[in-house]
Amino acid sequence: MNPYQSLDERYFWSPAVAQKNMFDIERLWEPKFRIGPRAPVATFGSCFAQHIGRALKGRGFNWMDAEPAPTGLPADVAKTFGFGVFSARTGNIYTASLLAQWVGWALGDSAPPEEVWEKDGRFYDPFRPVIEPGGFASAQEMLAGREMAIEAFRKCITEARVFVFTLGLTESWFNREEGHEYPMCPGTAAGEFDADRHEFRNQDYVFIRRKLVEAIRRMRQANPRLSVLLTVSPVPLTATMSGNHVLLATTESKAVLRAVAGSVSRALPFVDYFPSYEIISSTPYRGSFFEPNQRGVNPAGVAHVMDMFFACLMAKYPLPVATGKKPGKAKGDVACEEALLAAFGTKAGG
């Protein structure tokens, strides 16, 4: 007798994976906590977080829209202004340290910088560079808009029961003098790159884990009932500044983020990890959930991830909410700022 002999078959590769059709692989997630249909759920992070928010809303869950579009604005127009994409108009929050930065602003631990990017008479938010197509009319308008986003983000922290965060990148850009982090390299979507002021940092495991725990603990201080669900974006890097081939940079980046998510979810009882990354990226799925560019996730992949999410949730915590509603189409309508990098790199197609 050895310890493996008493294990369920899900712990063995052959019966759990190799002998199954990829669509029959099951029980990949055992939720730590219930997500009831009335529990307010906030979603933030990298591009892939948008799918989770949309699926929750589509299936009748209480997805938080803390900064809703004005009444009467058509959904497609609203989306171009970043409404309804995440639970507030933060734009993509790619890194754990960016999350910590937003949490600090929202809870009053630090003041958001007054840095403004200006080009051709239009003004851009360095922390939400594509939130306003074509830029804001003035610096004041930009700062007022950011103030609204921070208020809405604070509401998500204090009123949500579940905070879903999708870790996206390890590669990041900082203001060398003032220490704040940008979601995108200045000079790509907006702004102007200044090698003296702007610094590239490829964040390591220790830094990311520290920042993630710092952000989560601070949110829990503000809202002791808050649970956190982590995911890792399966979307490969559009471009890398690491000096490695983008394929290697992607692999290393995702491995680090996955390791941090696993470690933090094991260490903190109110933090869980949902394996959307594995469902899209791991070998049994043979890359079939990627678009032809091998970067974007196709609608079938998104649907399978979310079906798995709800199936696992229902299995552990049966819910009387089988609305039958399905989320809207996924293809081509995810607002992914990082993809803009492709437009600014010579060979970084994506």
Add this chain to the structure above:
Amino acid sequence: MRICVIGNSHAGAIKEGWDRIAADHPGVAVQFFAAPGDNMDGLKLFEGRMVATEPLLAEFVTLSSGGQTEIRPEAHDLFLIVGLGLRPPKMDRRLSAQVYRAVTSELSRCLACRVAGMIRMVSEAPILMLPNPLPARQPTPDETEGRLMRQEDCLRDVQSALGLNGLQILRQPEETLSSEWTTDRRWSEGSTTLAGVIGMAPGAMHPDSEFNHMNADYGALWLSIILADLAGKPRHSR
């Protein structure tokens, strides 16, 4: 003075109000063409007349007008468009000018505005537009803290965007409001459904929990204000 009222369920209050005050205005004739929701979208221009092209709309038009099957523009001196999706949006004043323009641009394409455009293609008579009444419920913190853009600014900009001569969008009478964005509950209590008003479902009332539709008092007040304005009397709409 021959007034043509075109609207949706919100025209019910105007009809009830007119029934109450008609005897005081012997020189005024008011004809109603009303259908619930956005059914009026089926109203199309045909050889200079506005014709109901959908069976349900035709039924409502006939019932509400007392037997008319179409709107002949030459038969009216003034058009009053009621509701039909013209709803001032609640917008935080910190939102950008671009977002504001997108909202007002969309609003200028609402059903009420499309009907106004259609009227102007066949008539030069003045057009007054009454937006959907503000809901009769407690105001939210946003509404009381002065965070929202002023609705008259938005309505003025929609009016400007429409660019139609002789068209005016009116703001809800001050005395009916309990706050900038809410109607006092007494103007909503006992409101009758459009089907109830036009005899399709006689006496059918909105439930007590309904706070979007107004009562006969509200309709009578609106018409009194408009008729006083038209007569050049000191009581002015805004």
